[in-house]
Each structure stands twice: as C-alpha cells, then as structure tokens.
Amino acid sequence: MTRFAEGARIAQSSYHIESIDSDSTKMILQMGPQHPSTHGVLRIEVELDGEIVKGLRPHVGYLHRCAEKLGERGRYTHAIPHTDRLDYLAAMTQNLAVCEAIESLLKLEIPLRVKILRVLLCELQRIASHQVWLGTHMLDLGAITPFWYCFEDRDMIQDLFEEASGARLTYSYIRVGGFCNPPPPRFYDWVRELLERMPKRIDMYEALLTKNPILIERLRGVGKISGKDAIAYGLSGPVLRASGVEWDLRVTEPYAAYDLIVPRIMTREEGDCYARYLVRFDEMRESLRLCGIALDMLREADGSWTAENDLVVPPPKEDIYNDMAAMIRHWIIGIRGFKVPPGEVYRAVETPRGELGVFLVSDGSENPYRIHYRSPCFVSLGALEKMAYGGFFSDLVAIIGSLDVVLGEIDR
Amino acid sequence: MVLTLLKSLMLVGVLLGCVAYAVLVERRVVARIQTRMGPNRVGFGILSTLPIIGRLFGFLRYWKFSGLGQPIADGIKLFLKEDIEPANAYRWPYRLAPIISILPVVMGFAVIPFGPDIELLGRNVKLHVASLRLDILYLLALGSLGTYGVILAGWSSNSKYSLLGSLRATAQLISYELPLGLALLSAVIYTKTISLGEAVEFQLANGWLIFSQPLAFLIVAVAALAEANRSPFDLPEAESELVAGYFTEYSGMRMALFFLGEYMHLFLAGSLITALFLGGWSVPFFGAAPWWLGVISFCVKVGAFLFICMWTRSTLPRLRYDHLMHFSWKGLIPLAAINLVATAVWAALL
Numbered sequence: 001m002t003r004f005a006e007g008a009r010i011a012q013s014s015y016h017i018e019s020i021d022s023d024s025t026k027m028i029l030q031m032g033p034q035h036p037s038t039h040g041v042l043r044i045e046v047e048l049d050g051e052i053v054k055g056l057r058p059h060v061g062y063l064h065r066c067a068e069k070l071g072e073r074g075r076y077t078h079a080i081p082h083t084d085r086l087d088y089l090a091a092m093t094q095n096l097a098v099c100e101a102i103e104s105l106l107k108l109e110i111p112l113r114v115k116i117l118r119v120l121l122c123e124l125q126r127i128a129s130h131q132v133w134l135g136t137h138m139l140d141l142g143a144i145t146p147f148w149y150c151f152e153d154r155d156m157i158q159d160l161f162e163e164a165s166g167a168r169l170t171y172s173y174i175r176v177g178g179f180c181n182p183p184p185p186r187f188y189d190w191v192r193e194l195l196e197r198m199p200k201r202i203d204m205y206e207a208l209l210t211k212n213p214i215l216i217e218r219l220r221g222v223g224k225i226s227g228k229d230a231i232a233y234g235l236s237g238p239v240l241r242a243s244g245v246e247w248d249l250r251v252t253e254p255y256a257a258y259d260l261i262v263p264r265i266m267t268r269e270e271g272d273c274y275a276r277y278l279v280r281f282d283e284m285r286e287s288l289r290l291c292g293i294a295l296d297m298l299r300e301a302d303g304s305w306t307a308e309n310d311l312v313v314p315p316p317k318e319d320i321y322n323d324m325a326a327m328i329r330h331w332i333i334g335i336r337g338f339k340v341p342p343g344e345v346y347r348a349v350e351t352p353r354g355e356l357g358v359f360l361v362s363d364g365s366e367n368p369y370r371i372h373y374r375s376p377c378f379v380s381l382g383a384l385e386k387m388a389y390g391g392f393f394s395d396l397v398a399i400i401g402s403l404d405v406v407l408g409e410i411d412r
Numbered sequence: 413m414v415l416t417l418l419k420s421l422m423l424v425g426v427l428l429g430c431v432a433y434a435v436l437v438e439r440r441v442v443a444r445i446q447t448r449m450g451p452n453r454v455g456f457g458i459l460s461t462l463p464i465i466g467r468l469f470g471f472l473r474y475w476k477f478s479g480l481g482q483p484i485a486d487g488i489k490l491f492l493k494e495d496i497e498p499a500n501a502y503r504w505p506y507r508l509a510p511i512i513s514i515l516p517v518v519m520g521f522a523v524i525p526f527g528p529d530i531e532l533l534g535r536n537v538k539l540h541v542a543s544l545r546l547d548i549l550y551l552l553a554l555g556s557l558g559t560y561g562v563i564l565a566g567w568s569s570n571s572k573y574s575l576l577g578s579l580r581a582t583a584q585l586i587s588y589e590l591p592l593g594l595a596l597l598s599a600v601i602y603t604k605t606i607s608l609g610e611a612v613e614f615q616l617a618n619g620w621l622i623f624s625q626p627l628a629f630l631i632v633a634v635a636a637l638a639e640a641n642r643s644p645f646d647l648p649e650a651e652s653e654l655v656a657g658y659f660t661e662y663s664g665m666r667m668a669l670f671f672l673g674e675y676m677h678l679f680l681a682g683s684l685i686t687a688l689f690l691g692g693w694s695v696p697f698f699g700a701a702p703w704w705l706g707v708i709s710f711c712v713k714v715g716a717f718l719f720i721c722m723w724t725r726s727t728l729p730r731l732r733y734d735h736l737m738h739f740s741w742k743g744l745i746p747l748a749a750i751n752l753v754a755t756a757v758w759a760a761l762l
Contacts, residue, residue, distance in 0.1 A: 029572050051576070051733055142643065142730025148446040214644060214729045393576070394647075394732045 006299070025049050031396075033062045039400065040407030042381075050073045051393050058381050063411040071371040075337030076102050077176060079371060084170035086356075086373060087409040089132050091163070092125040093351040095174040098371075100255055101347040101358040102176050105340050108309055113301040114178050115257035117316065120191070120294040121161075121173070122256070122349075123287040127198065128157040129352035130280050130287075134205060137401035141218050146205060152236055153201050160190050165397055177307035181317065191295055195288060202284055211280070219274035221400035223387035233383040236376050237354025239403060243271035249350040262291050273402040280404075283352075312338045337366035353377055373412055375404040419541045424522055432483035438722050440479070445726045454481040492662035498569060499659065505568035510662065510669035513561025517676040523547040524683040525609040527693045527707040539693075539707070540609065547608040548596055551684060552589070555639060558677070559585045562658050566671070569661040576659025579659040580647050580733060584638060587740040588645075592635035594748035595628040599688055600753040608684075612692030620691040627751045629689045631744055633717075638740070641674055645723035647733055673677035682717035686710055738745045 007033045032043040041062035047055035067086055071079035079102075096118055103110060116391035135150035158168045164183045167175035173180055209215055225235070230243040240247055248265045250258040266282035268275035314333045319326035342364040348357040354376025361370040380403045388396045436451065443450025455477045459469035497506060527539035544550055559582055566578020600606050602625055603614040617619055622629045625650060638645040647657075654660070659670045690713045693706030701709070731739065 027572060029576075048576075051580075138729065142646070143728060144442075145446050145726045148448060152447060208727075212729065214731055214735075217735050218729060218732055220737065358560060394730075 009213070011345070026054055027404070029393075033059075039065060039405050042400075042405065042407055044384075044396075044408075046185050046393070046396065048393060053391055053393060053396055056385050056388060056396070057386055060378070060381070060410050061086050063407045065408075065412070067412045068371050068373060071098075072368050075366050075373065076340060076368055077333075077337060079105070079368060080175065081170065081172045081375075084172055086375070086412060087129075087353065087377075087390060087406045088169060089406055090125050090129040091169065091171050092173065093349055094123045094356065095172060096122055096256065097347060097349040097351070097358045097373075098360075099174050099176050101345050102340065103154045103307075103359040104347055105343055105345050105360060105362055106312060106338075107341075108177055108312065110177070110307050111297065111304050112257065113303050114259070114305060116294050116297050116301060117179070117183065118174060119258060119261050120258040120298065121164075121292055123294065124157050124160065124191070124194075126287045126352045127284050127291075128154045130284050131157075133280060133352070133401075133404040137398075137404070138209065140397045140401040141215065143209070143215070146209065149201070149205070153198065156197070156398070160194065163187055165192060174311075177309060177313040178305055182305040188295065188298070191291065195292055195295070198288055199285070202281065202288075206281065210278075216274065218394075218398055219277055219402070220270075220272060222273045222391060222395045223402060224270070224272045224291045225383060225387050225403045229386065230271070233386065234379045235354065235383055236379070237350065237352070238266075238276055238279045238283060239266045239287055239354065239380050241265065242275035244269040249348055249355055253348065255347070255349055257294070257297075261290050261297070263287075263290055264290055273398055298361065339366055340368075348374070351376065353406065353409070354380065356409075372411050373409075375409045375412065377403070377407075378410045381405060381410060415417060415537065416541060420522070423541055424518065427518070427521060427673075427676065427679065430516050431672055432487065434505060434679070434718060435486070435671075436479060436482050437718075438725075439482075441615045441719065441722045442669055442726045451482045452479040453460055453592050454479055454485050456484075458485070465470065486762065487668075490665050490668040496661075496663045498571065498661050500570040502568040502570065505564045506661075507666075509561050509565035509568060510659075510666045510672065510673070511561075513558060514669050514673035514676070516557040517673050517680055520554045520680045521676075521683070523550055523608060524680070525612060525687060525692060526683075526710050527703050530703045538609075540705075540738060543609075545607045545610075548600060548606050548688075551680075552593055552596070555585075555589060555592070557633070558639075558673075561673070565662070566658040568657075571661050573660045577654045577660065580654075581641065581658055582601045583733075584641075584645065584647060584736060587637040587737055588635045588744075591631050591740060591744035592639065593749040594745065594752050595631035596636070596688070598628045598748070598752040599625055599632075601733050601752070601755045601759050604759075608687040610690070612694065615691045616694050620694075620740065622689045623753075625689070625755070628755075629685070631748050631751070632685060632689070635740075636678075636685065637721065637724070638736075640677040642678060644728040644730050645736060646725075647736060650741075677716065678721060679714065682714040682721075683710075685717055686713040707743065715733070 027048045029046045029048050030043065031046050033041040043059040043062065045057040046053055065085065067082045071082050073367055079098055080095055083098045084091040114366035128370075131150040131154040138144075138146040160176050161171055161173070162168050162185055165171040165180065207376070225233075225239075227240075227243040227245045230240050230245060235243075236247065244267055246265045246267055248263065249255070250263050251265055254262075263286055266279050266286060268279050270325065310329065314320070314330045315323070315326040320330045321327075340362040342362050344359070344361040346357055346359045348355045355374065356376060357374030359370070359372040359374065360368055363369040384399065384403070387399050391399075439454075440450040455472060455475050456469070457473040457475075458481065460466045460473050462469070497503065522541040523544050525538075525540040529536055529538050531537070532681070562578050562581040562585070566574045566581070569575075599611070599621055601719075602621065603611045605611055605614060611621070617626070659667055662670065687710075693701075693703075693710045695701040695705055695709045
C-alpha cells in the first residue's frame with residue numbers, strides 16, 4: 001500500500017465501521033460538518049451505543065472569519081458590518097449591540113425617537129429569527145411544510161428592512177448615534193400591515209403544530225435542563241427562560257427604549273424542548289405587542305434622527321451633496337473615523353438567541369483596541385452534552401434545533 | 413405462456429411509467445401544499461435535438477407541458493450519473509442490494525387483479541399476471557424478502573449512517589409485518605378467501621370491506637405506510653438524522669433503484685388496499701360496469717391512496733425510533749389481534 005493510500009485509509013477510518021472498538025459496544029459517529037441538520041457547519045463527534053447517545057463533543061470553527069480581529073483592524077464604524085455576519089438571522093440586534101457599546105464609551109446622548117425605532121427593529125428581527133427557528137426546527141423533526149410558510153413571513157419582515165436599509169440580510173442599518181438614514185414614510189404602513197397579518201399566521205402554526213401528538217412526543221421531556229444547571233452553564237435567552245429562570249436583558253438591564261416599552265418575561269418551568277418551543281411562540285406574540293406600542297410611540301415622537309455630535313455622526317445626505325463643510329465632515333468620519341475616550345465597556349443585548357455581549361476596549365485612538373463578542377449559541381452548545389446524554393440520536397437533532405444555534409455567531 | 417409474458421412486459425412498462433409520473437405528481441402536490449410551484453419547466457423540447465427528425469419536434473421547444481418532461485429528464489440524468497462505490501464497500505452485496513430490494517416489489521404486482529376477466533379475440537383473458545389463488549400469502553412472503561435488500565445495502569456500504577439506517581429499517585419492517593399480517597388475516601376470515609380476485613368478487617356482492625372491517629383497513633393502511641418507509645415512518649432514511657439512511661453511499665441509477673422500489677412498494681400497498689378493502693375494480697353506484705371502467709376505477713382508488721400518502725408526508729413530523737416500536741407493539745398489534753379474534757368469533761357464530 002502506498003503512503004498516500006494508507007493516509008487516505010486512516011483519514012477514512014473514523015468514518016467507517018471497521019473503526020468500531022471491538023471491546024466496546026460504542027460507535028463514534030461524525031455528525032457534520034456537512035450534515036443536513038447541524039444548521040451550518042457544526043461537527044459533532046457522537047458516541048453511540050445503538051441509538052443511544054453516550055457522549056458527544058461539538059467541534060466548532062469551520063465558519064471562523066476573524067470577525068473580532070477584523071473589527072479591531074478597522075475604525076470603530078467598520079466593526080458594524082462584521083456584526084451583520086455573526087448571527088446572520090438577526091443582524092439588526094447585532095448592529096445594536098456594537099453600536100450601544102461604542103455609544104456608551106462615547107457617552108453619546110441618543111434621541112428618544114432613535115431609541116424607539118431601534119426597539120421596533122429589534123422586535124421585528126426577533127420575530128423573523130424565530131420564524132427561521134420554527135421552520136428549521138420542524139424540518140429537523142421531519143415536518144417539511146412549515147419551513148416555506150415561515151420563510152414567507154420572514155420575507156415580509158425582510159421586505160420591511162430592505163425598504164429601510166436596502167439590504168435583505170446584512171443590514172448595517174443601526175449606526176453609531178442613529179441610523180444610516182431615517183426610515184421612509186411607507187415603512188410605518190408596512191409595519192402596521194405586518195402587525196395585522198402576523199398574529200393570524202402564528203395562530204395557524206400553533207393550530208398545525210403545537211397540539212400535534214407526534215410533535216409533543218418528539219419534544220416533551222427531551223433535552224431537559226434544570227434552571228440551576230442552566231445558570232451554571234451560562235445559558236441565556238429562550239433556553240434559560242424555558243427552564244423557569246426570569247432573566248431577560250430587556251427587563252433586567254434595559255437598553256435602547258426598553259425602559260419605556262417593557263416586555264413581559266416569558267417563562268416555562270419544564271426546561272425541555274417543548275418548553276423552549278412554547279417560550280419562543282410566546283415571545284413572538286409578545287414581540288408583536290411591543291412592535292405595536294413602539295409604532296404608536298413613533299407616530300407621536302418627533303425630533304432629530306441622529307445624536308448631536310458632529311465629530312461622530314455624519315451629516316444628512318442632502319447636506320453632503322450641497323454643502324462643502326458637510327462633505328468634508330462626511331469624509332473625515334468615513335476615512336479617519338473618530339477618537340473614542342480610553343476605557344472599557346461591556347454591553348449586552350437580548351438577541352433572539354440570548355445574551356450577546358460586546359466587550360470593547362478603547363486606547364483613545366480611532367481603532368478599537370479589543371473587541372470581543374460573547375455569543376449565546378457558543379455557550380448553549382456547551383450544555384449540549386448535558387441535555388443529549390442518554391437520549392436517542394434523533395433527540396440530539398431535536399435538541400440542536402431547539403437551541404437554535406447559528407454557526408456564524410459561534411465561530412465568529 | 414405468450415400471453416403471460418406479454419402481460420408481465422406490459423405491467424412492468426406501465427408500472428415504471430406510472431412511478432416516474434407519480435414522482436412528478438408528488439413533487440407538484442407537495443409543492444402546492446408548501447406554496448411553491450414545483451417542477452413546471454421541462455417539456456419535451458429535447459426531442460428537437462434529435463438528428464434529422466428533430467425538425468418535426470421543433471415546436472415542442474416552446475411548450476412546457478407543466479413539467480411533464482421532468483421524469484424523462486430525471487431518468488436520463490440518473491443514468492448518466494457517475495456510479496460511485498465506496499472503497500471499503502463489500503463489492504458484490506453492495507451491487508446486489510438495490511436489485512434485491514426492488515425485485516420482490518415488482519414480483520408482488522403479479523397477483524394484483526386490475527380488472528374483471530375480459531373477452532379478447534374469443535379468449536378469456538384475466539387482468540392479472542399470475543393466477544396463484546394464494547395472493548395474500550404470496551404478498552406477505554415477498555414483503556419479508558424486501559428486508560434483505562435493506563440489510564445488505566446498509567451492511568455492505570460499510571458506513572455508519574447506512575448501518576444505523578438499515579438497522580432501523582429492519583426493526584421497523586419486521587415490527588410492522590405483524591399487524592399487517594394480522595389485519596389481513598381478519599379480512600381473509602371475513603371474505604373466506606385468500607385470493608384477491610375472489611375478495612373483489614365478494615365485495616361486489618356484499619359491499620366494500622372498508623365498511624365491514626374498518627379497523628383492519630386502518631391498520632393495513634398505517635402498516636403499509638411503515639412498510640414502504642413513507643413519512644411519518646421514514647426513519648430509515650430520515651435525512652435530518654441519518655443523511656439518507658441505508659442508501660447514503662449509493663449514487664446514480666443504483667440510488668434510483670431504491671427510490672423506484674420504495675415507490676413501487678407504495679403502489680403495491682395501494683393496489684392491495686384497493687383490491688381488498690376498496691372494492692377493487694367495482695364502480696360505486698354502477699352495477700355492471702364495463703371492464704375498462706373497472707380498470708379506471710381501480711386506478712382512481714390507488715391514486716387516491718397515493719394522494720393521501722403525499723398529503724401525510726407534507727403535514728406530519730417524523731416519529732422517533734422507540735415511539736415507532738411502541739406504536740406497533742403496544743398499539744397496532746393488540747388492536748389487530750382483537751380485531752382478528754372478534755372476526756373469528758363472528759365467523760364461527762354465523
């Protein structure tokens with residue numbers, strides 16, 4: 001046998017049956033990175049005894065794109081587009097997280113109108129993200145149809161965001177001190193239309209799925225984690241709330257206008273996949289309510305669409321084209337950036353998946369000294385073994401789906 | 413002899429055509445349920461690329477026939493695909509498995525009566541290939557043989573996903589053969605015949621069996637779905653868990669053989685249910701129907717069964733392995749047994 005062929009054989013050995021240890025009944029199965037239900041490029045080394053999971057090791061890093069380092073290399077504003085690509089299903093909340101961090105280092109005063117619109121956008125984003133979760137989760141469980149209906153709804157929200165920002169996936173709409181441009185007047189009517197349509201759609205999903213006996217059998221009692229364990233593992237978001245812990249950063253540490261628009265914390269006691277499923281449905285309904293409130297407040301609010309700081313916030317587009325001083329300001333902010341006072345800050349927002357934290361260190365220059373993102377999915381992947389141990393292999397797929405992992409955010 | 417040969421050739425030809433178009437119908441139906449369009453682009457324009465006579469078909473390039481050319485295009489694609497064998501596969505079992513899995517299914521159609529006897533050129537022609545008179549027993553025997561193809565495919569591919577898939581499939585096929593057999597047995601006791609043709613005659617006289625044996629019908633329908641590896645019992649090939657189950661490593665025409673086998677299995681199940689429970693070729697509200705109307709009625713009933721299968725597939729999530737076993741051993745088998753005993757007592761008392 002040539003050396004090459006031997007190498008190929010060794011490389012294959014972990015995949016083929018011959019590698020089963022003859023003394024043990026365990027089989028090591030490489031699930032991923034190109035497995036249909038690992039939500040991207042997650043690789044899990046599963047130890048199987050028949051169909052029972054006897055241990056697993058998640059391997060991450062297949063989607064590592066140096067988002068943190070790239071953010072440190074550019075100016076402060078250049079970090080924003082990279083955050084779009086972390087959790088590509090909830091880009092708006094990622095934008096908000098990094099902007100909140102920069103703004104708090106700058107001690108920037110944000111107008112109320114901006115804050116309210118940010119809440120509206122983030123809640124819409126939460127609905128859109130949960131729709132993708134629902135579709136893919138059901139796809140993992142073998143129900144193929146909800147996927148298309150969910151994406152239809154998500155498309156409506158994407159239409160909205162496209163109307164505002166021009167992009168359908170990577171918005172970069174929220175900027176330091178405001179937005180890249182104020183939303184067009186049509187935007188509000190579209191939101192109103194969406195808010196009328198969406199509750200019916202959510203009822204439809206519930207009618208089809210929530211009481212389905214097969215679905216309940218697949219989810220109830222699967223992937224259990226107690227509230228205490230969930231806290232110990234550092235879980236956050238719907239996964240933590242499904243274990244009965246009342247923790248929602250929008251309420252416990254309000255940011256943007258969440259001190260005015262207060263959400264109810266949706267919790268369940270069971271801590272299993274079905275509880276997570278129900279919590280996410282409750283959250284969608286709650287988000288719709290918040291969107292309604294935010295829309296009403298936005299109608300009444302007026303004032304500036306940007307923070308009052310000429311060194312940080314670029315002037316409006318008309319001024320850039322018509323006023324030389326404004327154009328120079330635009331150039332300077334775009335190319336040279338702005339200096340941020342030295343210091344460090346940790347700002348966390350409640351993304352659809354949990355606590356996304358941004359740790360930012362400034363040395364007083366135009367470039368961030370260090371950016372670190374605390375990813376909720378990365379942490380919840382750590383608790384995967386705890387949840388899946390002793391269960392069936394098909395449960396593992398259900399649990400991954402119920403954690404709603406997005407690999408872009410895990411690998412960063 | 414010649415007639416039997418002709419009949420079997422016709423049967424296989426029509427069957428292959430039906431399966432190819434059933435795939436298209438399924439894709440279109442499921443697409444409609446999922447608010448998509450489905451394949452609607454491929455017509456018969458490829459005929460216009462033929463040498464010389466192609467000009468005659470030039471006009472076909474502009475007609476799409478709502479995707480009716482799709483099965484032909486798919487077939488050509490599958491034939492031309494590279495046939496990959498894993499380096500570590502056990503070669504001959506690996507090559508034989510698809511054939512073994514499709515053979516019993518095709519053989520099963522030999523005993524399906526598609527219509528009443530007809531007079532053709534002064535001869536009495538039966539509309540089924542083999543007059544076996546042991547039809548149901550024969551079908552059950554062939555159903556057990558189908559397991560071998562799956563086991564061989566999973567084991568000889570030498571891949572873990574295939575192995576897991578074939579283990580699941582084996583357990584599932586064996587578990588669901590029992591309720592299937594028990595439920596068929598109660599139908600046999602009720603009709604006092606083991607031949608499908610005579611069962612249809614019985615129903616022509618006494619009404620459809622679905623009304624007198626509803627429980628047996630339900631059990632057979634569910635078990636047939638499981639036997640054919642159809643959703644929600646498609647665990648052996650659960651693509652979100654086992655990639656493609658026992659035929660993960662297969663490609664090209666060999667994979668297509670598995671697909672064909674599975675589809676034909678569904679056809680076979682539909683035909684069996686139609687003949688045994690839905691009155692076969694009898695036409696409702698139409699006493700003595702001409703034979704061609706009977707054949708059409710048979711096809712419509714099988715089509716209705718297939719449509720319900722497609723509907724189920726696009727609606728329900730997949731069962732878990734242990735729930736599947738519980739459902740069979742703790743649900744279907746006791747029910748089928750009770751039904752069998754009740755039917756037997758009823759038959760004895762009468």
